[in-house]
Amino acid sequence: MAATLSDVAARAGVSIKTVSNVVNGTGRVGAETRDRVERVIEELGYRPNVSARNLRHGRSGVIALAVPEIGNPYFAELAELVVKAAEGYGWTVLIDQTDADPDRERLVLQGIRSHLIDGLLFVPGRLSADDFAARTDTTPMVLLGERLTRVADRVAIDSYAAARAATEHLIDLGRTRIAAVGATPSGDAVSRGRYEGYHDALVAAGHRPSARLVVPQRRWRHESGVEAVGRLLALSRPPDALFCSNDLLALGALRALHDHGVRVPDDVAVVGIDDIAESRFSRPSLTSVAPDKRHIAETAVGLLADRLKGSFSSAPREFIAGFHLEVRESTEG
Incomplete structure (x- = not known):
């Protein structure tokens, strides 16, 4: 007993x-x-007995983390770090997958789980400022990602700076025909930020950006990277480097380049963003911008704890997490 x-x-x-x-x-x-x-x-x-203690205080001891795709390694790794950070507060984490579907995201925003949870960590993908303005649920919420500032506490990385650092690395290697895979100037905040960082790095280095070297992709997955490489290699002057908006695109690109007999990094250098575990074990291993995921998770959970304690009644707070470039074989093999 x-x-x-x-x-x-x-x-x-x-x-x-x-x-x-x-x-x-x-x-x-x-x-x-x-x-x-x-x-x-x-x-x-x-x-x-944490459950009994929480009930005495009118709490469930459960928070939710809502992400677009738990199968995406970036979100899976982030979820693991959120769980570990939440353990420090005696909390259990409920994971919710929205598939970046706006209707499902609105359900999360309007409190479909509010009777079960004390707070919400949310990675929105398709919601507008109007959706957040219409929110009636009062469950404390912290947003993760670049979308929609000033509607709640938020933790993010600087997509513009990350993309610019990745592109500058390729420029420093002497690459002159650098393609952008995934990002687009007409996309959401993340996509636009990554495109603009890529574009501005080229301009600053005296290179003329080419629309033919920009291959937007709606879903940033392996197969989209494969498809993009097929289009780029069909050009009369193919690229000598790829900036990919996330590691899944980059890993798909690596596979496609291998299948076409293109040597990496000799013929084409490749950089991604996210530094997921798979990137360390690909062949060649993938150079990637590594956001400080642990800091993101711990800061987000800490912000939620502050709101639950009533420590802050002020305007929403914003924290930008750092990153660094993990240079591996795909650019300096």
């Missing part, structure tokens, strides 16, 4: 209230008494 609060109190020779204060970090407990209670907790293997 699991040890109870009463068992700990009896063994330590203190009141139940004292044990509760030690467990919850509340009240005034002398150092010697605290040490004795903590030793007994360890000896008996006592574990607090």
Whole structure:
């Protein structure tokens, strides 16, 4: 039978209230008494009943993370880090997949899970500012990603800066016909940011951007990278480098280049964004912009904790996470 609060109190020779204060970090407990209670907790293997404690405070102890695709390795890795960060608050994380479908995203936004959760971490893909303005659910929410600022607390990377760093790396290698796979100036905030970073890096280096070298893709997956390479290699003057808007596109591109007998990086250098685990094990291994995913997860969970504690009633806060370039064989083999 699991040890109870009463068992700990009896063994330590203190009141139940004292044990509760030690467990919850509340009240005034002398150092010697605290040490004795903590030793007994360890000896008996006592574990607090988090569910009961949450119910007493009107909380479920559950938060939700809503992402477009849990099968996308970036979101899977981010979800793992969110779960670990949430454990520090005694929270369980419910994962919701929206498939970037606007109707499903609106259901999330309007509180389809609000009776189950205390707070929401949300990666919106297709919602507009009007959708957020129409929100009536009061569940605390933190957004992840570049979309829609000033509607809630938000944590993101700077897509423009990440894309520019990736493109500048290719320029520094002496590449002059650099294609952009995935990003488009007419897309969402992420797509536009990555296109603009690519474009501005070329202009700053004295290169003339070519529309023929820009291959937008609606879905940033392996097969889209394969399709893009087929189109680019059919050009009379194919590219000598590819900037891909995420690693899945880049990994698909690597496969297609191999199948066409194109050497990487000798003939074509390739860079992606996200630094997913698969990129370290591809052949050649993929150079990628690595966002600080741990910082993103921990900051987002911390912001949600602040809102749940009522620590902030101010305007939405915004945090931009850092990144660095992981140089691997696909550019410097």
